[in-house]
Amino acid sequence: MECPYKPGGSAAAQQQHDIDETANVPIPQPPPHWFTRNLPEMDPAFPVSSFWRLAPIYGDIFKLDLITRQSIVISSWELVNEVMNESRLAFDMIGICGFGYRFNSFYRDEIHPFAQHMSAALVEAGKRANRTAVENYVRVKSTEELMKNVNAMWALCDELVAERKRNPKPEARDILNTMLNVSDPLTGDKLSDENIRFNMVTLLVAGHETTSGTMSFLFYYLLKNPEAYHKAQQEVDRVIGDSVMKTEHLSQLKYIEATPCSAGNTA
């Protein structure tokens, strides 16, 4: 059976797009019954068909009170893309934790120019690996384009290094401070600015695709295995609860620590 729902096409969904985006608007919900809540909305034989039926009425996002749990259903590609954007998340995390820099990927429609240069450079680098040396040599335009992208990435990293030198942040416990301030215990040498720039690009490129890919697989498999999802959720509730997450919590999140490995094995 094909999903009949066409995202954004219904009157309700359309209306939802017209709302004031800065206002806090409750997520739509079918009127709950006093005792059975939203359970009667669900077709036990084919639950997903219930979502297909409700989406044109309540829009791209709606919630259901299923008594034992509160569910939020997202049914358009655009909205899933917005709320589950692992790529932007990974990028922003490395920027903040590594260099105290905010890429602010969630606040822009376009992906950050650094990410655009990075993906263009990676595509060309991949192609070069599969071409003969002669072909790479004669493809002057491609090489020029590659270097333009690489230089743009270097320029941002150079700017971050220069900014940190202009305005040092001794209290920041990030990789940039370590690279700038720590010397080799034997020789006393420090990293050159050029070396720091190369390391920054490496960390962004190596950490971005890998982490976002792993998280995408992780959420995909968690959603396919509600029992595992539930266990992960229970662990978060038990270890972190309503408090703010701290580094000390990480070592206690044993089940969650194991989930990316399981997702990797399943994939």
Ligand code: HEM
């Ligand atoms: C789930 C996330 C990640 C996965 C699956 C992953 C996977 C890998 C793999 C398979 C290697 C090659 C190991 C080898 O054979 O030598 C590697 C190397 C590397 N990764 Fe990751 N990685 C992840 C996250 C990160 C992050 C977040 C960073 C940095 C911010 C990072 C930085 C690096 C670097 C710098 C290397 C090169 C190490 C060396 O050769 O000295 N990775 N990673």
